[in-house]
Amino acid sequence: MRSSLTAACVLALACALSACGAGGSSSQPDADSRTHDVTTSADGQLPSKPGSVVVGSADFPEAEILAYLYAGAMKANGVKTEVHADIGERTAYMAALKDGSIGAVPEYSGALLNYLSPDNEARAPKDVYAPLRSAASRQDLSVTDYATAQDADTITVTKETAEKYHLSSIGDLKPIAGKLKLGAPAPLQTVSYGVPALEKVYGVAFKQFVSLSPSGTITQTALRNGTVDAADIFSTDPAISHYGFVSLEDTQHIFAAQNVVPVFRRDVLTEPMARASDAVSARLDTAALRQLVTEVADGGDPATVASHWLKQNGLDSPVS
Incomplete structure (x- = not known):
């Protein structure tokens, strides 16, 4: 789900090295920096016919939700869509993208950039997006607009600690x-x-570092019972909202941005696909994504939860 530290530990144990990324911990992107880098037709435009696409996902609930969100919006704009969820780790679904088994997959900007260009050290959202577009293009891929929603590492404290200090x-x-x-x-x-x-x-030096197993539940419990005073928690973890945790803003971007971003095969992407995907990205922030993850964690079906969100946001019909 994520490319950062906690994810690396969790997903290595689970054999799911995938990508993800509280609203307060995620930097907001500059709207004018989010321009497309896509294959065009002979007249310089994306193909106008809706086309068809199989949208894949990594094998964790948040990735499934995102696949259904983007696929649902594209379907509402005339695109013939199919969702192939639970493909596996990044190497698996990127291979599927390369061989044409799928035509698109929702990703996370920093993680995808690290995968395509390992030596890149960009951290802030717009700084990650620019080289990501170039790296994707070199591999016959295209990224559309990224969302403000991030699933990134955060340094998180309880509400009581935040208020006290x-x-x-x-x-x-x-x-x-x-x-x-x-x-x-x-x-x-x-x-x-x-x-x-x-x-x-x-210049932040903690009194003590407490090594915790890479489990959300273990970390949440340690923070709640005072075993630790601050913890590394992902920004879309439902515990942040459920327990009123406060994720501290990373103003200097020590953690790379992990904005949700769709990536397409360049030969698949059409103008209706890009338009629909951009509409989803424009409305999806970290708090909204965390709420969707919470609904699925509480027993909701990813496809149904995604469909409901699209309807609430007016994306179950064509966008102009």
């Missing part, structure tokens, strides 16, 4: 971090964007 951003921890314990999977202590970046970029 007046915390809203990671930098606010600097004066008091020496009294607090940070909980996260062990690699966060050494990876460049983890504890070293907290200290170097923000």
Whole structure:
């Protein structure tokens, strides 16, 4: 689901190295930076006929929801769509995209850029998107607009801790971090964007690092019962809303942006597909995606949950 530290640990254990990414922890993209880099027809335009596309997904609920969101919006715009969910880890669904088994898949900007261009060190949303477009194009792929929704690492605290120390951003921890314990999977202590970046970029040095198993439930429990005072939690984790956690804004972007972004085979993408996908991305923020994930975690069917959201947002009919 995600490319960052916690995801790497979780998905390695689960054999699902996929990509994902609270609203407060995600930087908002600049609208004028989100222009298409797509294959055009002879007259310089995307094909105007709706066409058809198989939309794939990684093998976790959030990825399924996203596949149904984008496929549903495209279908409402005349595109013949099919969803092939639960393909597996990134290497599996990217191979399916390459061989034509699928024509599109919802991805996460930082994770996809790292996959296509491993040496790129971009972090902020628009800084990630520009090289992502180029890297995708070199492999005969196209990305449409990205959403403000991110599934990214966050440094998260309880509401009580945030209020006690007046915390809203990671930098606010600097004066008091020496009294607090940070909980996260062990690699966060050494990876460049983890504890070293907290200290170097923000001057935040925690009193103690508590190594936690890469499980959302374990981390949430540790934060709630005071075993740790801050924790590395993904921005779409339902626990953030459920328990009123506060994800601190990463103003210096030590964690790479993980904006939701559809990626297409260049020979598949049509103007109606791009228009419909952009409409979804324009309305999907982190809080909304977290709510959709929560609904599925509570027993909802991903396709049904996605369909309901599209209807609520007026995307179950053609967009202009």
